[in-house]
Amino acid sequence: MNRILFSTLLIIPMLFLFSLKENDPEDEKVQFFVPQGWPAPHYDFSKNPLTKTGIHLGRKLFYDEKLSRDSTISCASCHLSYTGFTHIDHLLSHGIEGRIGYRNTQTIVNPAWQKTFMWDGSINHLDMQPLAPLQNESEMDNSLENIITYLKSSSEYRTLFAKVFQTEDPITVTNMQKSMSQFMLQFNSYNSKYDQVMRGEKGAKFTKKEEQGLEVFRNQCESCHKEPLFTDFSYRNNGLSVIPKLQDYGRYTVTGQSEDSLMFKVPSLRNVEVTFPYMHDGRYLTLDMAIHHYDYYIEDNPTLSKEIKSIHLTEKDKKSLMAFLKTLTDKSFLRNRALAYPRK
Ligand code: HEC
Ligand code: HEC
Structure with a gap:
């Protein structure tokens, strides 16, 4: 008798707790959305399941x-939501005490599909990415101990x-990395005019010029800036001269292989209209100069x-390319309030 009473008493609060957890809207699991026709994402969500609170x-x-x-620089100081998570006020990244880095800030877009990160691919997991800027002396210049404290x-x-x-001890560096990834995994852009036309949405139609631009693009740019992500995630040399002051040899600095000299990550061209320089x-x-x-x-x-x-572009090709590239601007992504500065 007593035993039954005891277990019932135990089960009731357990059921109550369980139902609380189930109904707690803050703990809702979040399903990652893969647009139709896109490849499977590379990020392993089973190791870091997305939740609303995460x-x-x-x-x-x-x-x-x-x-x-010195409490002045956040990730968003360099990665601004309305410019595709890059910054546009400096050529090179601009960190603590006005210190200038040696590379242009990258956009962060559709990172779930990426295998490697940085212009030279020196980081091979999204979760590892925050450790670099947090500790880099020209970016946030902090120590992980300070941050945890x-x-x-x-x-x-x-x-x-x-x-x-x-x-028991949830505030760890690893858990901080995981939650930053959970947020960055929301930086997904798939709702530009280009996407709407490709999905055959009602009323979405390219102009003649945009259509010509797409054709030029598919003939001369697609081999690296591959649809639908507009990158094939490879490292290539696209013919930029070395700037003597920077002496940046890209992927070579990671692998030490001469065949990787001057190879840089093929950037996605999504939202390229607003991600200058x-x-x-x-x-x-300007985008005009980048096309030229x-x-x-x-x-x-x-x-x-x-x-x-083998690239050859007439003046007309360049103009139509410009028109086409502008169709990759995704206002619903750039103006998504859920990704912008959190207001209280
Ligand atoms: C001072 C400016 C600055 C700050 C602050 C900064 N970043 Fe960056 N970020 C950069 C630059 C520059 C690069 C490219 C670096 C390179 O290739 O050497 C980059 C690259 C990245 C990338 C790789 C994108 C890709 O497609 O490969 C991610 C992701 C990223 N940063 C996330 C973060 C996070 C998270 C934080 C905060 C913890 C942060 N950044 C803070 C300037 C900054
Ligand atoms: C062989 C591969 C390859 C081809 C083909 C190619 N690109 Fe690129 N593209 C790259 C690489 C690599 C970069 C980054 C180079 C760097 O910064 O060192 C880049 C950068 C860019 C950028 C700058 C993006 C940014 O965010 O900084 C634009 C714009 C661009 N390409 C447009 C084009 C257009 C338009 C074509 C076709 C006429 C084209 N690309 C063909 C490899 C390629």
């Missing part, structure tokens, strides 16, 4: 200047980490990609 926590971290040594001192962070990770060192201020590059400024050297050598 994404919220990642967003808070991404926008928190206090993660930098700060996070543990905040009751809001303590609550959020506990809710997402449900372990262009190239790994921001040398081209492929016709005028190609520097020949042993690692130059053969596809680049």
Whole structure:
């Protein structure tokens, strides 16, 4: 008798707790959306399941200047939502105490599909990415110990980490990395005019010029900037000359192989209209100049990609390419309030 009573007493609160958890809207699982016809994402979500609170926590971290040594720089200082998560006020990245880095900030777009990160591919997992800027002396210049001490001192962070990770000591570097990834995995752009036309949506139609641009693109650019992500994720030399002051040899600095000299990541061209300046060192201020590059400024050297050598663009081609590239601007992504600075 007693035993039955005891277990019933135990089961009732357990059921209650369970139902609370099930109904708690903050703990909702979030399904990752893969647009029709797109390849499977590379990111392994089973190791870091997306939840509403996890994404919220990642967003808070991404926008928190206090993660930098002097509380002035957040990830978003360089990666602004309305410019496709890059910055447009400097050629090269601009960090703590006005220190200038040696590369142009990259856009962050559709990162779930990427295998490697950075212009030279030196990072091979999205979760590892935050460790570089947090500790880099020209970016956020902090130590991981400082960051963990700060996070543990905040009751809001303590609550959020506990809710997402449900372990005894949830505020760890790994869990911080995972939550930042959860937020960045929301930076998905698939709703530009181009996408709407490709999906055959009602009323979506290319102009004649855009259509011609798509044709030029498919003939001369597609081999590297592959649809639908507009990158094939490879590293290539597209004929940029070496800037003596920067001496940046790209992927060579990671592999030490001479055949990788001057190879840089093929960037996605989604939202390219708003992600100026262009190239790994921001040398081209306008999209017009970036397109002209492929016709005028190609520097020949042993690692130059053969596809680049065969590019030929007439004035008309360049104009139509420009029109087409602008159809990759995705306003619903750039103006998505769920990705912007969190307001209280
Ligand atoms: C001072 C400017 C600056 C800050 C602050 C900064 N980044 Fe970056 N980010 C860059 C630059 C520059 C690159 C390219 C670096 C390279 O290739 O050497 C980059 C690259 C990246 C990439 C790779 C994108 C790709 O497609 O390969 C991701 C992801 C990223 N940053 C996330 C973050 C996160 C998360 C934070 C905050 C923890 C952060 N960044 C803080 C400037 C910055
Ligand atoms: C052989 C591969 C290849 C081909 C073909 C190619 N590109 Fe690129 N593209 C790259 C690489 C690599 C970069 C980055 C180079 C760097 O910064 O070092 C790049 C960068 C760009 C950028 C700058 C994007 C940014 O965010 O900085 C634009 C714009 C661009 N390409 C447009 C085009 C157009 C238009 C064509 C066709 C006329 C084309 N590309 C053909 C490899 C290629």
